[in-house]
Amino acid sequence: MLKSLENYPLNGFYDEALATPDHPRPAAAELFKRLEDTPFDSFQEMQKGAETAIAQLGISFTVYSDKGNIDRLWPFDVFPRTIEAGEWQKISSGLKQRLRALNRFIEDVYNEQAIFKAGIMPLQIIASSKDYRPECQGMQLKHNAWAAICGSDLVRDAAGKIYVLEDNLRVPSGVSYMLENRAVMKQVMPEVFRDLNILPVNQYPLQLLSMLRSLCTSDCADPEVVVLTPGIYNSAYYEHAYLAHEMGVELVEGSDLLVLSDNYVYMRNIDGLKRVDVIYRRIDDAFMDPEVFRADSTLGVPGLMRAWRAGKVAIANAPGCGVADDKVVYAYVPEMIRFYLGEEPLIENVPTYLCDRQEERDYVLEHLAELVVKPANESGGYGLLIGPRATAAELADFRQRILNNPRNYIAQPTLNLSTVPTLCEANLEPRHVDLRPFILQGEKSFVTAGGLTRVALQKGSLVVNSSQGGGSKDTWIVVTEESI
Amino acid sequence: MLSRVAERVYWLARYVERVENTARLAKVHTQLMLDLPKSVQMSWFGLVQITGNEDQFSQHYGQVRSEQNCMHFLLADRSNSASLISSLWWARENIRTTRDILPREAWSHINELYLLVKAQQSDFAERKTRNALLSQIIQACQAFSGMLSGTMSNNDTYRFLKLGMLIERADMTTRLIDEGGLFVAQQQFNNEDEAHFSSVLWAHLLRSISAYFMYRLAYQTEISGEDVLTFLTQDRHFARSISFCLDEILRLSPALPNSLALQKAVQQLGWQIAQQQGKIGSSELHLHLDWIQRELCAINGLLYQLWFAPKQVA
Numbered sequence: 001m002l003k004s005l006e007n008y009p010l011n012g013f014y015d016e017a018l019a020t021p022d023h024p025r026p027a028a029a030e031l032f033k034r035l036e037d038t039p040f041d042s043f044q045e046m047q048k049g050a051e052t053a054i055a056q057l058g059i060s061f062t063v064y065s066d067k068g069n070i071d072r073l074w075p076f077d078v079f080p081r082t083i084e085a086g087e088w089q090k091i092s093s094g095l096k097q098r099l100r101a102l103n104r105f106i107e108d109v110y111n112e113q114a115i116f117k118a119g120i121m122p123l124q125i126i127a128s129s130k131d132y133r134p135e136c137q138g139m140q141l142k143h144n145a146w147a148a149i150c151g152s153d154l155v156r157d158a159a160g161k162i163y164v165l166e167d168n169l170r171v172p173s174g175v176s177y178m179l180e181n182r183a184v185m186k187q188v189m190p191e192v193f194r195d196l197n198i199l200p201v202n203q204y205p206l207q208l209l210s211m212l213r214s215l216c217t218s219d220c221a222d223p224e225v226v227v228l229t230p231g232i233y234n235s236a237y238y239e240h241a242y243l244a245h246e247m248g249v250e251l252v253e254g255s256d257l258l259v260l261s262d263n264y265v266y267m268r269n270i271d272g273l274k275r276v277d278v279i280y281r282r283i284d285d286a287f288m289d290p291e292v293f294r295a296d297s298t299l300g301v302p303g304l305m306r307a308w309r310a311g312k313v314a315i316a317n318a319p320g321c322g323v324a325d326d327k328v329v330y331a332y333v334p335e336m337i338r339f340y341l342g343e344e345p346l347i348e349n350v351p352t353y354l355c356d357r358q359e360e361r362d363y364v365l366e367h368l369a370e371l372v373v374k375p376a377n378e379s380g381g382y383g384l385l386i387g388p389r390a391t392a393a394e395l396a397d398f399r400q401r402i403l404n405n406p407r408n409y410i411a412q413p414t415l416n417l418s419t420v421p422t423l424c425e426a427n428l429e430p431r432h433v434d435l436r437p438f439i440l441q442g443e444k445s446f447v448t449a450g451g452l453t454r455v456a457l458q459k460g461s462l463v464v465n466s467s468q469g470g471g472s473k474d475t476w477i478v479v480t481e482e483s484i
Numbered sequence: 485m486l487s488r489v490a491e492r493v494y495w496l497a498r499y500v501e502r503v504e505n506t507a508r509l510a511k512v513h514t515q516l517m518l519d520l521p522k523s524v525q526m527s528w529f530g531l532v533q534i535t536g537n538e539d540q541f542s543q544h545y546g547q548v549r550s551e552q553n554c555m556h557f558l559l560a561d562r563s564n565s566a567s568l569i570s571s572l573w574w575a576r577e578n579i580r581t582t583r584d585i586l587p588r589e590a591w592s593h594i595n596e597l598y599l600l601v602k603a604q605q606s607d608f609a610e611r612k613t614r615n616a617l618l619s620q621i622i623q624a625c626q627a628f629s630g631m632l633s634g635t636m637s638n639n640d641t642y643r644f645l646k647l648g649m650l651i652e653r654a655d656m657t658t659r660l661i662d663e664g665g666l667f668v669a670q671q672q673f674n675n676e677d678e679a680h681f682s683s684v685l686w687a688h689l690l691r692s693i694s695a696y697f698m699y700r701l702a703y704q705t706e707i708s709g710e711d712v713l714t715f716l717t718q719d720r721h722f723a724r725s726i727s728f729c730l731d732e733i734l735r736l737s738p739a740l741p742n743s744l745a746l747q748k749a750v751q752q753l754g755w756q757i758a759q760q761q762g763k764i765g766s767s768e769l770h771l772h773l774d775w776i777q778r779e780l781c782a783i784n785g786l787l788y789q790l791w792f793a794p795k796q797v798a
Contacts, residue, residue, distance in 0.1 A: 055599060056592055056595065056596050056599075057592055057595075058580075058591060058592060058595040227584075231581075232577070232580060232581050237580075241580070241581070241583050241584045242583075242584075244584035245583060245584035245585070245588070250486055250489075250584075250585075251489075251584040251585075252486060253488065255488070256486050256487070256488055267486060268486065268487045268488070269485055269486055269487060270485050270486075270487055270490050270640065270740070270741060270791040271485075271741035271742065272741075
């Protein structure tokens with residue numbers, strides 16, 4: 001056992017490292033053996049080392065404002081989160097299955113709409129979705145790759161069961177931090193890496209590149225792939241540059257691209273114009289093409305939708321795929337898996353109440369103080385109500401909001417998220433975590449080994465978003481003797 | 485290569501070169517103050533004049549041209565766009581937006597330097613700590629250039645980096661000579677002993693761009709202003725002479741697309757510089773240097789026409 005974990009309180013949550021106060025879980029056993037006698041202040045030293053490395057590498061996420069930019073260093077906790085490789089194998093099959101179904105669904109939405117005709121989902125969900133794009137009707141994509149890159153958030157409840165909390169299909173971010181976290185951990189705990197069998201994460205950029213290349217609409221041997229960024233003022237700019245660099249492709253801004261009358265996309269190079277075949281875009285639909293969407297957008301490329309519809313360029317993720325990134329649609333994913341794939345879901349959804357349904361709404365309104373209520377279309381943990389922590393006024397406010405616009409709200413039971421030992425002021429203490437793996441779907445499917453573990457650094461808090469005081473941890477998929 | 489990216493790496497190299505040159509300037513100036521006799525008037529303000537920012541200086545500090553004010557303005561003042569820390573900030577912003585095409589170390593190198601200077605900028609106030617920090621900055625800039633030339637392919641990115649470095653370097657050399665020339669012209673040396681200090685001054689100038697040793701190898705006689713001037717403008721072998729910088733630009737530009745106009749312009753400037761020379765201490769020299777600066781500026785403009793913002797048929 002770890003000396004530094006004496007008096008570690010388990011509090012009835014599922015702890016990712018400890019099975020009982022005296023026993024580590026199998027995935028953490030080797031780690032505990034290596035760090036057995038490590039005193040708390042050595043952990044603090046490692047933490048300091050990690051923070052220095054992060055400052056030097058300039059791993060930051062940026063909050064830009066009129067008053068100039070605030071470069072915040074990436075918050076990182078040095079104690080890793082471990083998952084057993086055998087379990088991960090099952091999770092990753094489940095994630096691939098899910099994304100396959102979601103992509104079939106998106107193509108269906110813009111074509112036959114079979115799932116609605118079969119009466120499995122009400123068509124009204126699409127009619128009222130703010131991310132449904134009529135401009136995408138009739139489009140059929142190579143490999144069905146609408147959401148070619150997906151970041152799904154996983155949580156584990158008190159019984160140790162894994163659920164999907166949401167699927168981020170628009171422009172999911174965070175993967176560069178997963179890669180950087182690993183680089184930092186290798187610096188601060190090199191011996192542990194040598195001794196443990198931890199699956200590597202660094203093949204992601206190459207997998208991403210080969211997936212993007214597989215999307216090329218013509219059969220050219222060497223497609224030109226670019227990453228389209230809104231520019232340095234975007235908080236994820238660091239990641240855009242990181243991925244472009246790792247893939248060895250150009251990082252372009254909207255003004256670098258233009259669409260000519262032949263409907264091809266070109267980039268402005270020092271030796272003239274060069275054709276672009278695949279665009280990994282990191283800007284929202286609304287800003288992508290001022291000819292079609294927001295006319296005031298200076299970030300986009302006029303004519304881009306025209307080029308895409310003409311099949312002259314592939315865009316990942318495809319325009320309009322946000323239609324499946326909606327918490328009401330989420331509730332139907334298990335049904336989609338059965339409908340499109342004829343399979344049973346390998347990972348379950350968190351039980352979800354749709355406020356649009358009379359019965360479920362009544363239940364939600366009756367049990368508001370016990371539930372988490374989320375708007376259907378927000379991300380980043382904004383605009384949600386955590387029932388057990390809400391004031392009477394907040395509860396009343398949400399009751400009214402739900403009644404005014406039931407389609408826009410869903411509710412879920414408050415989850416007892418699992419915990420991981422985390423460096424706090426004087427001790428290693430349990431803090432709640434979630435996990436965002438990244439899933440790719442092109443010619444082949446791919447899931448990262450682990451993903452980005454986000455941790456709520458505040459005691460008792462369940463909010464893990466980095467924009468709201470969350471931190472991150474390296475995630476180790478550990479091959480134990482059992483899994484071999 | 486993207487036009488926008490070419491422009492940013494070009495400026496990245498210019499800013500790094502500027503950081504290094506500014507650090508050298510401040511360091512050598514501080515040392516010179518210790519060597520010159522009390523009777524020789526030597527002001528800190530000369531440093532501000534070199535960078536052509538007198539107006540901005542007086543807006544901030546009025547007429548108080550003290551060592552502390554001049555050093556702060558030149559090194560640590562973020563509101564002075566030509567200060568060392570501003571140049572470093574701009575270098576960092578440019579590298580941040582081009583890190584995808586540069587070696588990974590390039591970013592961490594400049595970022596670390598920026599964090600260091602930002603954390604220790606109070607060191608600029610005191611001579612003792614200032615020199616140590618300046619030496620560290622110079623070393624870091626040299627290591628940066630060395631790292632790039634040692635790890636990068638000889639590709640367009642590298643050529644634009646070199647273009648930026650060479651143009652900035654040539655420009656800085658004209659400003660240095662100008663400072664020396666002005667200073668000599670303004671001095672009333674009272675006797676032969678003090679006249680000897682003009683060679684101290686030229687030696688200091690040479691040192692400020694690490695040219696002293698190479699000058700010594702080329703000229704074994706006593707240091708004279710005329711020789712220094714010839715060396716720094718026309719020498720074909722010294723890495724910081726204007727002619728050498730132009731030769732280098734000529735050497736690398738044929739590999740860039742559509743570079744004929746640049747080759748012609750640089751060649752012509754090279755010929756003109758080889759034929760003309762101002763006289764030390766005369767107003768003619770100042771005009772001559774001013775003209776070179778304007779020509780370099782025109783070459784900078786040409787880069788925009790050819791590569792950074794060409795008119796394209798859309």
